[in-house]
Amino acid sequence: MLDALIQGILLGGYYAILAAGLSLMFGVVRFINLAHGDLAIYGAYLVLFAVEVLGLSPWVAVASVVPVMALLGWLLQATLFARTIKGGFLLPLLTTFGLGAVLQNGMFGLFGSDTKSLGNHIGNLSWASWQLPVGISVGQLPVITFAVAVAVLGSLQLVLSFSKLGRAIRATSSDPEAAELSGIDARAVHRAAAAIAVALAGLAGAFLAMRALINPYAGPTQLIFAFEAVVIGGIGSLWGTLVGGIVLGVAQSFGATISAQGFQLAGHLVFLGVLGGRLYLAHSRNLGGWRGVLGMPALPLKSATQLKKVTSEGRS
Amino acid sequence: MTTYAVERWTRSGRVTVGAAAGVLLVLALLPTLATGLVIDKLTTLFIYILLAVMWNLLAGYAGLVSVGQQAFFGVGGYLALRLVDAGMTPYLALIVGAVGAGLVAIPISTFALRLKGGEFAIAMWVIAEVLRIVVMFDPLVQGETGTSLLALNAFDPDLRRNLTYWLGLGALALMLSATMWLLRSRIGAAAQAIRDDEEAAASIGIDVMRVKQIIFVLAAFGCALAGTIWLASAITFLPRTNFGVQWTVFMLFMVLVGGLKTFEGPIIGAIIFFLLQEVFGDLGVWYLTGLGVIAVGFALYLPDGLWGTWRQRTGIDLLSGGVMLKNPVTVKRAT
């Protein structure tokens, strides 16, 4: 049991890397990128290509693919996403779904349908583990992934809090028009956000390929997981993606102990449960809830402002 | 003070409906003339049109952008399998199974319709995944392996082909009429008001939840019908295929290419999709890549789709999807 818990928490690190980019796009650009999972897989294939064809060492390959992915994100935002975002809520979905289809089938055409993994290029790291004093062993790769996740979120936090770009990103996310009126080029900010988001997707994809087998059509499942982590943790919240990722990872990890299908099912059910719980909270606040029925004053809910934000952002 | 004459049927609308009735009659008699291959192909086309029209009903007219309509496509097929297993006649089971999927949509709607925008879209996808996994637990389905609707083998192949064709044609005619009727009813007008401004619609007394629910359940039933007819023509039921997100991708493609928010657009989009598949389908993944490129191209350069763009340029409208004011004046709201 404890073993499943630890595994789940560590798995949350991977989800946080994957979900942080999705959350950033959602919060700053107000854009839902349905190709986010496919971009992660694409990043993984680029790393595989760098290792198998160019002969780079795996970590050098990851370090060189991440900036390539950032450039790709910048270009996608400049050429594709920015144009569709004016068309309301639907066009971005259609465009990124189309982009996803291009990526999936393009990868299939270029790299073939075989499942691949980076696992056999990273030596014994894919299965090596550390022994903890209480008789529990933790995999080295999951621990490294988790540490990278914390480092990535921490550096993002530093950038957002203390840099010119970070302030511009936060200002644009809060009020794009007021940001323009303060001299910020919102388009440039959106490109920067997309570059970060796609780079993080590529990094996540590399970690996925080290841990598991991937194939060209693995993206949509990863997208769902990322979206679940974002929603569970609270849309637009940076550390929320880590919390959401951990909750999702733990649920999946426990689900997997029950049955093979339980891995996905438990994650989905926790996601739907969180959504339902939030709806119920919002609903009962509107009607006064059971406290209203009993004639008691409503409690000031801590999550109230956050919840409002979620629904209003979801609408935009 | 200007007075407006309210008109529900334009002249071209009456002509179009008359022509549609003629086409329907010809199509119904077609099995006596055409080869089995043509009948099979047309059945597939009917399924595509049905799916496209249902997705447009949801997204175009009610603003409900779902990425999870494969849920009902799959559940309809699964329920039909279960009913046949319990001893029901196959063709009746196909219809009852779709009705059952419509019933399943009711509890889902009470939850999902309270979500907004992106959360609704993805939650529907997750719901489809949950239903797929749950269905895979059923021993009848045998997990990933899937199963077949073997009871259909009891029918003579030609008869089976024709029955499936007529079922497809009937389902399409039924759902097209139902959609047309709905859009011209108060519900259709209310749905479009909700799509354009939900709060304003609620403030003039529209029961937002109920209107959305009616459309959601109807669209679910339509997608489930498509799913059971697909099952009847493919015989096999593979959870990953029948519950696959590619069905929603196809729906999106057809509606986008044809023209969202128009009645004719999805039909045209479905025919184009069908033809593309016939001509280029053998190219495999590069064909699918091409579809993605076309979708992105349309989103960028022709977001109103072929029919929407044509209608804007020419002003021709075969079937208006609602009431029309003669001498209409559009005034954009000042912000």
Added chain:
Amino acid sequence: MTMLTVNNLVAGHGLLTAVRDVSFSVAAGEVLGIIGANGAGKTTLFRTLAGVHPASSGSIVLDGVDVTDLRPSRRVASGIAMVPEGRRLFVDMTVRENLQVAGENGRSGAWTLSTVLEALPVLAPLLDVVTGGLSGGQRQAVAIGRALMSNPLVLLLDEVSLGLSPVAIEGLYKQLAGLKGRGDTAMIVVEQDLDRAMTFSDRVICMLEGRIALEGEPQVLCKQAITDAYFGLAHGEMAHA
């Protein structure tokens, strides 16, 4: 010296034309007041000058440079800053960050964090407070400070007193008066309060149905002429009662 020239500007929303053929100019250091009833086109004019609303035709020339086709952030860099109606602060960010953001993305010049704090002393003790929690008057001071941080040649102030208490308005205009005559910055002020606009401005323009109905120096204009222009009585129409 002319700082801003507006030539035959037209702007609208769909079929409604809100600004019709408006031309005027502002000199360096001048304060121009724009008055007019609700719906006269003042806010649309301001939003068009700032670039957040497109001009249908006409031109906007800032210090000899045509800025009509520039996006808002480029106009800020050229020297037009607006304090928008409703203040539009970045509510999750502190006062310091709100000012900083405008400072590091706008023009450089005499206005820095320290000079802005000197001109708007009310902000000094609030620097590290998140702006979402400030009072209306404090928020307005932040919005003005934020606009100053981009060192504008022309500062647009849209309804700065809206929603503020009389005491807060008094304090605000004291601070604004302190900005007058400080450097070359021209100010254009939209103000609902007629008396306030007349005393604060060097020159006023009265807008009616998208056009300029009256223009002149406050001390020269008689009250009757202003009232007529304001309600359109000069056109022989009665105000809708």
